[in-house]
Amino acid sequence: NAGVTQTPKFRVLKTGQSMTLLCAQDMNHEYMYWYRQDPGMGLRLIHYSVGEGTTAKGEVPDGYNVSRLKKQNFLLGLESAAPSQTSVYFCASNLAGGSSYEQYFGPGTRLTVT
Amino acid sequence: GDSVTQMEGPVTLSEEAFLTINCTYTATGYPSLFWYVQYPGEGLQLLLKATKADDKGSNKGFEATYRKETTSFHLEKGSVQVSDSAVYFCALRKTGNQFYFGTGTSLTVIP
Numbered sequence: 277n278a279g280v281t282q283t284p285k286f287r288v289l290k291t292g293q294s295m296t297l298l299c300a301q302d303m304n305h306e307y308m309y310w311y312r313q314d315p316g317m318g319l320r321l322i323h324y325s326v327g328e329g330t331t332a333k334g335e336v337p338d339g340y341n342v343s344r345l346k347k348q349n350f351l352l353g354l355e356s357a358a359p360s361q362t363s364v365y366f367c368a369s370n371l372a373g374g375s376s377y378e379q380y381f382g383p384g385t386r387l388t389v390t
Numbered sequence: 391g392d393s394v395t396q397m398e399g400p401v402t403l404s405e406e407a408f409l410t411i412n413c414t415y416t417a418t419g420y421p422s423l424f425w426y427v428q429y430p431g432e433g434l435q436l437l438l439k440a441t442k443a444d445d446k447g448s449n450k451g452f453e454a455t456y457r458k459e460t461t462s463f464h465l466e467k468g469s470v471q472v473s474d475s476a477v478y479f480c481a482l483r484k485t486g487n488q489f490y491f492g493t494g495t496s497l498t499v500i501p
Contacts, residue, residue, distance in 0.1 A: 318479070318494050366434070368434075372487075375441065378439055379436075379489055381433035382433050
């Protein structure tokens with residue numbers, strides 16, 4: 277059971293370049309999320325998905341797009357990277373249903389945009 | 391709206407000192423409450439949780455009690471170790487998809 281995995285672990289982009297971050301989970305979780313973590317600001321939700329083929333905006337969605345074509349994968353795309361998107365990105369997942377189910381997090385992707 | 395407020399850090403303690411990290415929440419209904427820990431360079435890991443009022447979550451010597459009357463879920467440990475140095479996040483979840491996280495409290499334990 278690998279849990280939640282993220283690819284890549286590190287990436288450096290130039291302003292205007294695009295990239296896709298991949299998140300995969302093998303726990304059959306319905307819900308998946310993308311967060312960004314910046315110093316002093318905790319975790320901020322970018323987008324989330326409550327099931328295959330569905331996505332929704334979180335707190336800070338601008339400049340990002342997502343897709344959930346398969347239940348186990350959740351992709352985060354940056355179409356035209358900006359220095360303000362320099363951050364650590366975390367993917368998470370959890371079971372649907374009652375409130376007692378916790379989120380499981382991936383190890384993170386450190387992105388630098390120059 | 392729903393939210394979590396936790397004490398700001400950073401917190402620096404000597405080894406074997408007593409730790410308290412305060413967490414209060416605002417929510418309607420009956421949320422579940424969580425403490426997560428993030429070690430340097432890693433993702434968040436669940437430390438403990440409590441799913442109803444008066445429940446006590448515990449793990450690795452850490453404890454937190456779900457207090458509905460004070461809307462609090464303070465994290466405590468009787469004797470911290472250097473290996474406890476990390477960032478600690480308080481969080482809540484209600485039925486549905488949304489989690490609410492505090493901003494995190496950095497703890498450094500010095501020998």
